[in-house]
Amino acid sequence: MGEAEAWRWLEGANVAAPYGYWADGVDSGVQGGRPDLALLLSDRVATFSGLFTTNAVQAAPVRLTREIHRQGRALAVVVNSGNANAVTGEAGEADARRMQELTADAIGAPREWVAVASTGVIGVPMPMDRIAAGIRQLGERLGNCRGMAAGSTPCHERARQEGAPLAARAILTTDTRPKTWALEVDLEGGRVRLGVMAKGSGMIHPGLATMLVFITTDAAVEKAFLDAALREAVDRSLHRLTVDGDQSTNDMVLAWANGASGVAVLSAEDRRRFAGALTALLVQTARAIAADGEGATHLLTVTVRGAASEADAALKARRVAGSSLVKAAVYGRDPNWGRVLAAAGSVGDAFDPGNASLTMNGMPLLDHGRPLPFDEAAAARAMEAEEVVFELQVGDGPGAATAWGCDLTEGYVHINAHYRT
Template sequence: MPDLHLPLGFQYAGVHCGVKSDAKKPDLSLFVSDRPCAAVGVYTQNRVVGAPVIVDRARTPSDSVRAVVINSGNANACTGERGVEDAQRMTALVAIAVDAAREDVLVCSTGIIGHHLPMEQIENGIGLAKGVLSGSAESLELAARGMMTTDTFPKIASRSEDWDGTIVTVTGACKGAAMIAPNMATMLAVVMTDVAIDATQASMILKEAVDESFNSISVDGHTSTSDTVLLLANGASGRPAETPEEIESVRSMVTLVCQNLAEMIIRDAEGAEHFVRIEIAGLPDRNDARKIAKTIAEGALCKTAITGNDPNWGRFVSAAGYSEVEFDLNQLSLDINGVRVFESGSPVVYDEALVSSRMAEGEVNLHLDFGGETDPAGPVVFLTSDLTAEYVRLNSEYTT
C-alpha cells in the first residue's frame, strides 16, 4: 500500500467515532480535495433510498465539490425527514472543517436500515478525521476501512499514465460484500482523479465505467437503498483532458479502476467459496447479453450447483432460456472452465470428474456462445459468487 501512486490534491482519513460498537473498527471516513472538483454520481435504482442519496442527487453533477464524508454501521435509510436533516448536518460539519460551502460536500452512509444516526458521535468523528487528514496511502487505507460493513478487507485500486512527462492518476476506494446486484447494490465507491475534466465529461465517463463494472456484478440480486459511486476530478496534475485520446485515456483508467474494485467485491462476497466469471458472446445486443448473464448469476440453482462443484450445465442453459432474451438454442454452446459441455443445442461427451475438480479450485468460468458475430469489444463479462450455507447463516443472523 505505501508504494501506491495517488492523485495529487486529495487527502483522506478514517477514524472510529462510535457508530460501530467495536472501537478497533473505523466507522467514519473523509475524502477531501484541496480545490474544487467536477463531481458526478451514479446511484441506486431502488425506489427506497437512503437520505444521503437524496442529498447527493440534488448536489450532483457539480463543478465545485470539495469533500465526501461517509459513515458505516448505519445506513440512515427509511429515517424520514430527520434522516435528510442529519445527512445535511454531516455535510455542514465537514464544510466548516475544510472551509467549503455545505453544498460542496457529499455524504454516504451504509449499515443497518431504519435507525437514526448518532449525530453527537458523528460530529466528534468529523473533528477527529479533520485532525488526521493526510495524502498518504496509509490514510487512504483507513478511509477505505471506515466504509466497511461486512467486508473482510479494504478495497482500493489505482491507475496512472504518463502524459508527456506528467503523471495523471485515477484512484478509487469502495465497500461491498452482499446485497449486491446490477443497477448498483450495497456498495459505495469514491473515485478520484487529478486530471481536469468537466462535469459533462465526467458523467459520460462514469456511466460507461459503472455499466462495465458495478452494474456487471451480483452476489444475491438485492439492490440496496444506499448504492453510490462518485467520481471527483480536481485537475491538480495541471493536465486537462482535451483531446479525444486523452478523454479516452481517462475513461479507460476510470473503467479499469471500477472493474478492479468490482472484482474485489465479488471476491469478498459473504460466505462465498467460488469466484464466478460469466462470459456471453455471439449476441448482437450487449444489453441482452448482460441480461442473460445476470439471470444465470442470480439463479439459485445455478449458484448452488457451483457451490457443489457440479457441472450441471442444464441449469445454466435453462436460466438463459428464462431470461426473456430471444435466441436460437441450436446455435448455443457452453464451456465450463474451458471444457465444452454443450454444443450447438446438444450435449457432448466430456470428463465430468475433470470439470468438477477444476470447479473445486474456487474459480469458475462459464462461457456461453450464442453463435452470432463476435462483438469487437469482446464478450460481455459478468461476475458473481456461489450460494453457500455460510451466506445464509450470515444473513439470517445479521440485521440489515
C-alpha cells in the same frame, strides 16, 4: 499505443494515489472497535460526477448528495458505516445535513461542497453524538495538513500510506477486506492517476450503482465527459455485477477530477485512454466485490458471446451470474451446466440452443447444441478454483459481455439471518 499499454496498475496504491487528495478513517464507536467513519478530501474544488440507486426507498444521504451532484462541483465526502440513515424520516434528513455541516466546518469549506454517504442497518436513528465526535476527530487529524492546498508532499504521502487504508476500512460493513487501488494513464499532455475505494458484499444488484464507490483522479476533466465516461464504465462493470439480487437504499458511485496533475483530457485519444482506464478500474472493483460476496467461496465469471447486441449479452451473462441454481452448483462443485443454458435463455432475445456452446474453466461441455462427454470428477476439481468461469456462445451475433457474481453458501444465510443480532 493501445488501451492496455496506455494505463498500468500502481502496486499497493489506493484512493489517495492521485495528486491533491487526502483520506483518513477513525473509530467513532458506531461499529465498535474498528474504523467506521471516513473522510475523502480534494485539495481544491473538483469536477464532480455521480450515479445513484434507483430504488424508490432512498436514504437521506443519497438525496442530499444528489443535490451536490447537480451543481457539478465538490470538495469532499464524509462516509459512515454501521447505520444507513435510511427510512429515518425528518430526523434522518436533519442528521445527514448535520454531518455535512460538521464536515464543512472541520475542513473550512462551504457545506455545498461536501457530499455525505452512509451504509449499514436501515431504519435505525443515527447516533449523532458519536458521529459528530468522529468528524471532529477527523478534522483534528487533518490539522497540520491544511497547508495541503499549497502542495504539502508530506501530508499527501501520509494520506497515501496511513490515512487512505484506514478510510478504506472505515466504509466496510459485512465486507471481509478493503477494496482500494489505483492506476496511471498516459495522455498527450502527460501522466495522470485514477484511484478508487469501494465497499460492497451484500445487497448487490444493478440499478443504479450497486455499492459505495469513490473515485479520484488528478486529471482535469470537463463535467460532460466525466459524466459520460462514468456512465459507460459503470454500465460495463458495476452494472454487470450481482451477489444476491437485492438493491440497496444507499448505493452511489461518486467521482472527483481535481486537475492537480496539470494534465487535461482534451483530444479524442485522451478521452479513449481515460475512459478505458476508468473502466478497467471499475471492472477490478466489480470483480473484487463479487469475490467478497457475503459467504462467498468462489468468484463466478460469466461471458456470453454471439448475442444480438452487447446489451443482450450483458443481460444474459448477469442472469446466469445471478441464478440461485447456478450459484448453488458452483458452491457444490457440481458441473450441472444445464442451469447455465436455462438461465441465459430466460431473458433477452431468444437464441437457438442448437447453436449454443459452453465451457467451464476451459473444459468443453456443450458444442453447437451437442452435449460433450466429460470427466465428472475432473470437472469438480476444476470448480475448486477460486474463480469459476463459464463461457457461453449463443450464436454468431456481434454482442459480447462479461458479468460477475459469486456462489451461494450457508454463510450468506447465516450473515443475513443475524445481521442485526
